[in-house]
Amino acid sequence: MIDLRLLEKDFPAVSAQLSLRGVPRDQLERLVGLLDQRRRQVGERDDLRAYINSASKAIGQLMAAKQLVEADTKKQEVKDKKEALLHLEDTLRTLEEQIHQQHLELPNLPAPEAPRGTSEQDNVILRTHGYDPANYTQPYRPHWELAEQWGLLDLPRAAKTTGAMFTFYRGQGAKLIRALVHLGLSLNSERYTELIPPHFVRTETLTATGQLPKFAEDAYHLPADDLWAIPTAEVPLTSYYRDEILEFDQMPQCFMAYSVCFRREAGSAGKDTRGLQRLHEFHKVELLKFVRPEQALDEHQAMLGDVERMLQVLGLPYRVLDLCTGDLGNSAARTFDLEVYAPGVGRWLEVSSVSHFSDYQCRRGNVRYRDSQGKPQFAHTLNGSGLATPRIWAALIEQGQQPDGTILLPEILHEFMGTNRMGGDESCRRF
């Protein structure tokens, strides 16, 4: 959530920033009107309550003094005031509900450094690492073909048991997922505390990160228990400190978590879904930090470096995009996307988003820290995919492919995989 006081105090600036993300000005004007109305009604309500409180105390004293007639008169007075109070509380509740809903649906303010723009066309490529188009003059086969040849995936049987956009990983293909998860955690274990989160969360938890209320149809919901399957470990991790106040010198708090991620991908059926490009269920290592505002810029860059290092040791060509204001996720103030080049599909695949959420998520989740004066302030959150395995998996298969169809693995994975290449053994073929 954004700061509503800031909206009132500096309306032109805030509405200009939000217009960069397509929030119309008159919507914000209406909200400010509601806030004004609330302030007046809260004042009236508190006056009524103050009267009732003191009168009730007086009644107690009258009754103790056995002045029952006076007490009864006073009681009737309070009863009338109480009726007015109940009515006022009722309208106020409706008003606050309205404000709350509108507030929840407002996106975050983009960081001033974020490039301006309206769509992904306007994203800025900051740098490209290890990519040379001259390497890709001969045809590369897509990962689903190679996976089929060596039995690394079983998409048809996953479709049978579960449905489209799910997969069985098989043999060395399954082991490669484990290797990637292991790598993502072990490369970062000195700087981040490992957590394994619950994979189902309450509605409040999914609201804190910003998926609810706007994006309910993107998440799997279990009505019998009113729980949601997590779309990313960011969700339980961001609520880890919900309703808590952290000490000044406890910051930053850095966590990493392996989890399975579940996404309904409503509206994207059939779009770039061949092979592992888009799955309903995948495995991911997530990095997350709670920081003080003044730490955020440096920690954001450090996290970006942590993610880039993983791509570098895997030897994957990648590029870093600075997302423009129009392409930022709802909760983010600034986002760097990392894309690896997958020559088989001939596309850059997004494998990580490293975002700064300013205090947007911590307001929703009420995560605070004590500043140097000891006053509670909202913390900032940062998070980034440490490794989203399916697309990394796909890129490794496509990048490593040899003329004979076998797949050379980057050296960092040799020890874990127990081999330097995948495929080549007809016995591993699927049947």
Add this chain to the structure above:
RNA sequence: GGAGAGGUGGCCGAGUGGUCUAAGGCGCAGCACUGGAAAUGCUGUGUAGGGCAACUUACCGAGGGUUCGAAUCCCUCCCUCUCCGCCA
């Protein structure tokens, strides 16, 4: 799933309808005492909203209700613990 007990400030803990604006203790901070410290004494010590000063309102797991008045009584839910059952 069944039966029972419980949830009060940073922590422990008293409080079963009316100065609860929540006792007391621990912790923490300041001051005094001291050569310095310990011990001791005094003072202070939550969060949020409104005025931004005095003041005022809300918060005793959450939400609703009863009442002139609720930490206290009633209802629903959440969580913790104990025992039983089931189970990887």
